[in-house]
Amino acid sequence: MKIGIITGASSGIGREFARQMEYFYQTLDEIWVIARRKEKLLALSAQIRVPVRIFNGDLTEKEIYTELSNLLETEKPDIRMLVNAAGFGKSGNAEDIRRKEAGCQSRMIDLNCRALTEMTFVCLPYMSAGSRILNIASAAAFCPQPGFAVYAATKAYVLSFSRALGEEVKNRRIYVTAVCPGPVDTEFFETAGRPESFLKEKVMAEAPQVVRKALLDSRARKSLSIYGLPMKGAQIAAKVLPHRLVLKLEQIGRK
Numbered sequence: 001m002k003i004g005i006i007t008g009a010s011s012g013i014g015r016e017f018a019r020q021m022e023y024f025y026q027t028l029d030e031i032w033v034i035a036r037r038k039e040k041l042l043a044l045s046a047q048i049r050v051p052v053r054i055f056n057g058d059l060t061e062k063e064i065y066t067e068l069s070n071l072l073e074t075e076k077p078d079i080r081m082l083v084n085a086a087g088f089g090k091s092g093n094a095e096d097i098r099r100k101e102a103g104c105q106s107r108m109i110d111l112n113c114r115a116l117t118e119m120t121f122v123c124l125p126y127m128s129a130g131s132r133i134l135n136i137a138s139a140a141a142f143c144p145q146p147g148f149a150v151y152a153a154t155k156a157y158v159l160s161f162s163r164a165l166g167e168e169v170k171n172r173r174i175y176v177t178a179v180c181p182g183p184v185d186t187e188f189f190e191t192a193g194r195p196e197s198f199l200k201e202k203v204m205a206e207a208p209q210v211v212r213k214a215l216l217d218s219r220a221r222k223s224l225s226i227y228g229l230p231m232k233g234a235q236i237a238a239k240v241l242p243h244r245l246v247l248k249l250e251q252i253g254r255k
């Protein structure tokens with residue numbers, strides 16, 4: 001059985017991957033989707049031609065990994081594509097966030113980093129030559145971001161982990177792509193709060209375009225997928241400019 005697995009499929013970027021995946025992989029037997037909101041996953045499954053298997057759970061708790069591991073062990077599917085899209089952010093000074101919402105940033109590290117890593121290791125034994133992993137990092141991974149400090153650090157982890165893992169599994173012909181979008185118009189900002197920088201509002205992208213590019217980049221075996229000129233520019237700037245200067249510019253851009 002050939003399958004695709006998507007975390008964070010109940011909304012935004014993950015849901016869009018679920019919608020587009022069947023057109024990229026015409027031979028998939030099932031798509032397995034993971035998130036906490038079961039009703040959203042059920043609604044999604046009604047929109048997709050390929051049978052969808054729903055895993056309704058919290059990726060920061062261990063039960064979901066036990067359920068998934070047991071099923072993988074029993075059914076031994078060929079995982080053609082894993083998309084790690086579950087994640088969240090929170091805008092504001094890190095200390096203020098901690099004061100107002102104790103535990104929020106630890107949960108963010110847990111979901112954005114630990115859960116993504118665990119999912120990857122749970123799935124890798126069931127991946128074979130030609131399989132793909134897409135880890136949703138962010139343009140926030142390119143350099144530190146005051147006002148998004150913990151979030152940007154989690155995404156720097158995702159980017160670094162994905163690129164190193166990509167080298168490690170290349171000899172098995174498994175291809176890892178770190179997807180690094182700038183701001184995308186999804187429910188993300190309901191949790192994170194609107195972006196502090198007006199520039200981010202100006203370059204807001206739409207999920208279908210970001211996901212289409214990510215799937216094409218994955219097909220082309222690219223280790224990095226960056227949607228749109230502004231974010232490509234941001235990546236180059238973060239590479240060539242001293243981070244001290246980038247940090248100053250970011251502070252000026254904050255409202």
Ligand SMILES: NC(=O)c1ccc[n+]([C@@H]2O[C@H](COP(=O)([O-])OP(=O)(O)OC[C@H]3O[C@@H](n4cnc5c(N)ncnc54)[C@H](OP(=O)(O)O)[C@@H]3O)[C@@H](O)[C@H]2O)c1
Pocket residue numbers: 007008009010011012013014034035036037038040057058059060085086087088089111136137138139180181182183184185186187188189
């Ligand atoms: N939107 C942006 O501007 C943007 C830009 C760059 C990168 N990203 C990254 O893209 C990814 C997807 O974000 P999005 O924009 O699509 O946001 P979104 O619409 O809020 O989607 C987040 C997804 O993560 C799931 N999720 C959250 N906490 C979870 C948990 N504890 N366990 C299991 N699932 C959980 C949510 O499902 P439930 O609530 O149903 O559990 C939802 O499906 C994230 O990693 C985000 O950091 C977003």
Ligand SMILES: C[C@H](O)[C@H](N)C(=O)O
Pocket residue numbers: 089137138139140181182183184195200
């Ligand atoms: C939220 C998202 O990750 C985006 N790259 C940003 O910096 O706003």
